[in-house]
Amino acid sequence: MFEETYLLPSSHASYDPTKHSQLIKLSQLINELNENVKYLPGIRLPSNILATPDITNAVKDATILVFSVPHQFVSKICDQIQGHNLPYAKAISCIKGVEVSPEGVSLFSDVIGRRLGIYCGALSGANIANEVAQEKFSETTIAYQPPKETPEEQEIPKEYPPIDHATFKTLFHRPYFHVRCISDVAGVSLGGALKNIVALAAGFSDGRGWGDNAKASIMRVGLLEMRKFGKMFFADTCRTSTFTEESCGVADLITSCNGGRNHKCAKMMVTTGKKIEEIEEEVLDGQKLQGTSTAKEVNEFLKMRGLEGEFPLFTAVYSRFSCRVRGRRNANPCLYSRDPQGRVHC
Amino acid sequence: MFEETYLLPSSHASYDPTKHSQLIKLSQLINELNENVKYLPGIRLPSNILATPDITNAVKDATILVFSVPHQFVSKICDQIQGHNLPYAKAISCIKGVEVSPEGVSLFSDVIGRRLGIYCGALSGANIANEVAQEKFSETTIAYQPPKETPEEQEIPKEYPPIDHATFKTLFHRPYFHVRCISDVAGVSLGGALKNIVALAAGFSDGRGWGDNAKASIMRVGLLEMRKFGKMFFADTCRTSTFTEESCGVADLITSCNGGRNHKCAKMMVTTGKKIEEIEEEVLDGQKLQGTSTAKEVNEFLKMRGLEGEFPLFTAVYSRFSCRVRGRRNANPCLYSRDPQGRVHC
Numbered sequence: 001m002f003e004e005t006y007l008l009p010s011s012h013a014s015y016d017p018t019k020h021s022q023l024i025k026l027s028q029l030i031n032e033l034n035e036n037v038k039y040l041p042g043i044r045l046p047s048n049i050l051a052t053p054d055i056t057n058a059v060k061d062a063t064i065l066v067f068s069v070p071h072q073f074v075s076k077i078c079d080q081i082q083g084h085n086l087p088y089a090k091a092i093s094c095i096k097g098v099e100v101s102p103e104g105v106s107l108f109s110d111v112i113g114r115r116l117g118i119y120c121g122a123l124s125g126a127n128i129a130n131e132v133a134q135e136k137f138s139e140t141t142i143a144y145q146p147p148k149e150t151p152e153e154q155e156i157p158k159e160y161p162p163i164d165h166a167t168f169k170t171l172f173h174r175p176y177f178h179v180r181c182i183s184d185v186a187g188v189s190l191g192g193a194l195k196n197i198v199a200l201a202a203g204f205s206d207g208r209g210w211g212d213n214a215k216a217s218i219m220r221v222g223l224l225e226m227r228k229f230g231k232m233f234f235a236d237t238c239r240t241s242t243f244t245e246e247s248c249g250v251a252d253l254i255t256s257c258n259g260g261r262n263h264k265c266a267k268m269m270v271t272t273g274k275k276i277e278e279i280e281e282e283v284l285d286g287q288k289l290q291g292t293s294t295a296k297e298v299n300e301f302l303k304m305r306g307l308e309g310e311f312p313l314f315t316a317v318y319s320r321f322s323c324r325v326r327g328r329r330n331a332n333p334c335l336y337s338r339d340p341q342g343r344v345h346c
Numbered sequence: 347m348f349e350e351t352y353l354l355p356s357s358h359a360s361y362d363p364t365k366h367s368q369l370i371k372l373s374q375l376i377n378e379l380n381e382n383v384k385y386l387p388g389i390r391l392p393s394n395i396l397a398t399p400d401i402t403n404a405v406k407d408a409t410i411l412v413f414s415v416p417h418q419f420v421s422k423i424c425d426q427i428q429g430h431n432l433p434y435a436k437a438i439s440c441i442k443g444v445e446v447s448p449e450g451v452s453l454f455s456d457v458i459g460r461r462l463g464i465y466c467g468a469l470s471g472a473n474i475a476n477e478v479a480q481e482k483f484s485e486t487t488i489a490y491q492p493p494k495e496t497p498e499e500q501e502i503p504k505e506y507p508p509i510d511h512a513t514f515k516t517l518f519h520r521p522y523f524h525v526r527c528i529s530d531v532a533g534v535s536l537g538g539a540l541k542n543i544v545a546l547a548a549g550f551s552d553g554r555g556w557g558d559n560a561k562a563s564i565m566r567v568g569l570l571e572m573r574k575f576g577k578m579f580f581a582d583t584c585r586t587s588t589f590t591e592e593s594c595g596v597a598d599l600i601t602s603c604n605g606g607r608n609h610k611c612a613k614m615m616v617t618t619g620k621k622i623e624e625i626e627e628e629v630l631d632g633q634k635l636q637g638t639s640t641a642k643e644v645n646e647f648l649k650m651r652g653l654e655g656e657f658p659l660f661t662a663v664y665s666r667f668s669c670r671v672r673g674r675r676n677a678n679p680c681l682y683s684r685d686p687q688g689r690v691h692c
Contacts, residue, residue: 126562138559139566178563212605213484216472216597217524220485224591244590245570251562254600259558 003053027051043133056084068094078115088156091120096192100297102304107189119146124192125247126255135176141248145183186234187242195253196291198222200266202257207270262291349399373397389479402430414440424461434502437466442538446643453535465492470538471593472601481522487594491529532580533588541599542637544568546612548603553616608637
């Protein structure tokens with residue numbers, strides 16, 4: 001991404017016509033101006049942040065790798081890093097979501113860890129990015145628990161202290177960004193993915209004008225389905241409290257259902273009667289919503305196991321959504337009837 | 347209340363000048379029109395609901411008493427009922443809140459139960475009244491667990507089946523009003539009271555424009571303080587799940603922080619710089635907010651035990667609010683400084 005070039009607008013406070021009148025590499029601009037002028041304009045970055053288009057150089061000798069990239073780039077980036085990272089490095093994935101296929105649920109932290117041969121934890125929370133950038137207060141959850149006494153750990157040179165919860169708290173915690181460290185990597189990752197399905201349901205409810213009581217019910221039921229999904233498929237590690245008490249669970253769900261893009265687009269689907277593709281085109285410049293793909297993948301995963309009925313909210317969101325996607329809107333009479341139970345059935 | 351008289355507006359659909367051109371008792375109008383024309387206009391009541399101004403007559407031979415009255419009337423109503431209720435009647439209190447004094451926390455269900463010599467459970471949830479009246483979907487929580495094998499229970503005539511969770515589900519559950527029954531009466535009652543303190547904090551945050559992340563943090567931290575309060579002072583019966591999983595906990599908190607009157611007035615305090623009394627005068631016709639009195643009572647209760655520091659959010663809300671109340675606004679410099687931690691400190 002940082003190999004992109006960018007023409008600094010002449011209105012920029014640091015614009016210098018002798019330097020900036022031509023296209024310049026974004027990484028170079030970031031390092032010169034301490035600002036990501038294209039993707040995070042107006043926010044001053046600390047001078048010890050260095051942008052580089054050379055990822056093998058970026059990871060060289062790094063004991064901690066933090067992944068904060070769009071999820072579709074994870075695989076390619078791992079290809080590029082493989083063989084260049086320290087064998088005893090530790091990683092944290094800030095990538096929201098999970099990869100769900102009919103065969104199974106795969107966490108990005110596991111993908112990264114497996115591909116690079118290192119341990120990878122996860123960070124997620126109620127962290128709308130532009131608010132964090134403006135140093136408005138937020139909380140986050142870091143999940144990190146590497147297996148003990150692995151051969152890799154024994155290889156760590158003595159000059160490196162062990163990387164533990166205290167290390168990550170030192171790295172990430174700020175007066176305006178509070179960090180809680182836990183051990184449940186699967187729970188943290190699932191929270192960031194599954195809340196988007198619930199946010200679609202909340203958007204449908206708001207679009208229909210079902211009221212605040214119904215929306216709160218949907219969020220409550222959705223939170224419990226998120227927890228149930230975690231406990232059912234990651235039974236060894238998932239904890240109830242990750243969903244019901246941490247920022248990555250209940251708090252992230254609240255922000256997503258109150259103003260996230262999944263909520264907004266689902267509400268528009270109902271109020272305008274348009275298909276989801278049209279809404280995505282209008283609102284997101286053709287980008288895809290994460291909630292709709294997660295709803296579909298989770299549904300296929302559950303269907304293969306005969307477990308759709310165990311997750312009525314997830315299933316209802318997918319049904320409601322899939323009718324539109326498949327263009328079967330007129331074939332489905334339920335779209336036009338009121339559902340007295342307030343659930344987002346199709 | 348039903349001894350009040352009311353002049354039916356001539357615009358009412360059932361207005362009959364031969365009957366309604368003078369003041370009529372509200373109870374009589376309710377029974378004639380199946381509508382509470384003064385307090386719930388436009389909502390048709392079932393014809394088997396009878397209004398009566400004679401409370402001793404209302405409770406006569408009743409095996410189940412449901413209390414749904416403003417909390418300041420509880421004591422007087424118990425005085426009137428005492429000696430007229432069946433000794434084996436059971437009660438449910440739908441009164442939101444608890445009575446907190448420096449000496450202790452008293453649940454309205456306990457007050458009712460003690461005064462009438464019967465067992466009383468509690469009902470609370472994300473139940474904004476006008477939405478329930480319109481039969482929009484909502485959920486609620488009923489807490490009910492009478493002690494087993496009491497002398498009173500042995501007195502119950504054989505023709506009365508035992509009153510249990512199934513009875514209350516039959517009585518209250520509707521397609522648009524879903525009921526979950528649990529045993530934690532203290533948790534249900536505390537949820538309905540303490541969420542109002544958190545809603546004030548959320549309102550302060552919104553008034554300052556601290557953003558969605560900060561608001562979600564406040565709700566998360568507030569939920570955990572609610573739970574902690576319950577576990578600390580009702581250790582024998584309070585359960586974590588009542589707060590984190592039930593409608594009376596997390597769901598009621600969500601609706602209250604998204605549009606309840608405590609949230610709205612706290613936000614106005616910040617944006618207008620007015621005192622809470624002025625806001626109450628303007629918005630609530632001089633009625634008092636429940637959150638402000640609960641915040642004060644809870645603070646006095648905690649202070650007496652040296653536990654203010656254990657509940658930083660509750661304590662901060664009271665400090666913030668009490669400065670305004672005491673007219674010390676200009677004496678407190680913190681009101682004008684930004685709090686980098688996003689907490690609602692004074």
